[in-house]
Amino acid sequence: MSVAPLQALSVDELRRRSSTKWRRYPDDVLPLFVAETDYPLAPAITARLTEAVGLGDTGYTPPDPGIRDAFAQFALRRFGWEVDPARVRSTCDVMMGVVEILRVVTNPGDRVIVTPPVYPPFYDCVREVGAEPETVPLVDTGDAWELDLLGIEAALAGGARAVLLCNPHNPTGTAHARESLAALADLAAGFGAAVISDEIHAPLVQPGASFTPFLAASETAAKVGFAVTSASKAFNLAGLKCAVMVTAGDETAKIVADMPDEVEWRTGLFGALAGVAALSPESDAYLDSLLAALDENRRLLADLLAEHLPAARYRIPDAGYLAWVDLTDLGWGDNPAVKILREAKVALHFGPYFGAEGAGHVRINFACAPEVLREAITRIGALAAS
Known part of the structure; x- marks a missing residue:
């Protein structure tokens, strides 16, 4: 229909x-x-925020505003991706989540691979933690854009410590293939590097295309990867400030769990309320x-x-x-x-x-x-x- x-x-x-x-x-x-x-x-968002304003519900964000469970249920329902809610932690926005992960997995002076043309704040976020972006441009095959896996391998062999991935890609709108993501994970594991995947555009993949969450691309991807995402792009909630950091491996989960409480405190209450409504079946x-x-x-x-x-x-x-x-x-x-x-x-x-x-x-x-x-x-x- x-x-x-x-x-x-x-x-x-x-x-x-x-x-x-x-x-x-x-x-x-x-x-x-x-x-x-x-x-x-979305009507469910309007209703939830209207209710909160009417109640004067404008205080601090609680330890569990419901966004972890809402995201896990959304991921299963929309992507067929099983996410452990215990391995979901919220923060202010996607780029802040990226920065906080980069702080842990890189040291000042390290190089982080980015795949241009790419969302401009990627460069700033890498530099914010004292690292340097190393560009490995996407390959235009004439029919599509693809990750340059040979170029990424060379950069990792040369000492790059992390890959900042955009999946789906901004600005090309590319939903990277599962095989490409799995190969990227293998490269990262082989060189002891991390992959941080910005997946904010994932809810907007068209039905005729296929979205593969990086952490679901392979067992190796689950071990080396971090996903950072939000309902903000699909549901126009950027001003409300709520994103989630998702992990699937024991070591990566510990990295996010050990982050200072302030990282989570930065989650906006209205962002969390709106995010839960956006990710619900009602929306x-x-x-x-x-x-x-x-x-x-x-x-x-x-x-x-x-x-x-x-x-x-x-x-x-x-x-x-x-x-x-x-x-x-x-x-x-x-x-x-x-x-x-x-x-x-x-x-x-x-x-x-x-x-x-x-x-x-x-x-x-x-x-x-x-x-x-x-x-x-x-x-x-x-x-x-x-």
Whole structure:
């Protein structure tokens, strides 16, 4: 049975929001840059937060706000992944969880492998702990992006101590294959390295694609890996601050369990309450409807680019609502989003921020109303035709 796509809010309604997406630029700019969605909250989240506000329930986050069990049940229900709730610990957000794990598994001066083009904060998080990012770019096969396992092996052989993985990948939307993840785990184990997998986009993998949690890729992956994730990307909860760190091996579980209490205290109470509501079965229909809307938009974007920007190169993503688009052939320089913002009044994410491999590229957030996406690409197309 087909699922009705979720309807986005109107631009007039969205401009009443106070978040970055709607306050960063003037009202004449269409914002398709930062990873916020334009949809209403899931009803279960609205109900839970409304109840909390009515009660004045704004105190400290309790030791067990329910997020561990909610995540384990969600993982089993949506991914077929068995997670031990005792090996789930919450913190403020995904990047904070990544930093705290890196603090333990690396030493200052160590190198950490990142796979560009990749989410810009990865570089900052590695440097925050005194380590240095070592880039091993994804391989473009012509049909898909894949991990460069030979390049990762060479970096590990050269002394890199950890791999910071994005699964599904931001900005390409790639859901990495189980075989590739298992091979990565074998490499990490062979060189005594850790793998930290950011899986925040996992709930947004389209039904036609296959998501493999890194910790479930193999027995070896369960031993060498850490997963850090959140309901915030799929359910638009970034401002509420709640993520989970997940482990499956005895040694990795001890590393997370031994972290200072303050790491967990940073979890926002509203983030935990909203996260539990988001991950509950009550919100599954909302998530399915969101996926249907994103499926329509990822395909609409392909049609719009073919019509208005035929020189653009775009591969429909497996997951998420972020499109990685190569505009090199338009001749708009290494950072075409600057010209697009200035002359077309459309805000896209700057490609070079994702690494040197982002030159000539933009990232487009298509979690919006179809008419907003259509207007944005029409504006950019008019700029190309001028």
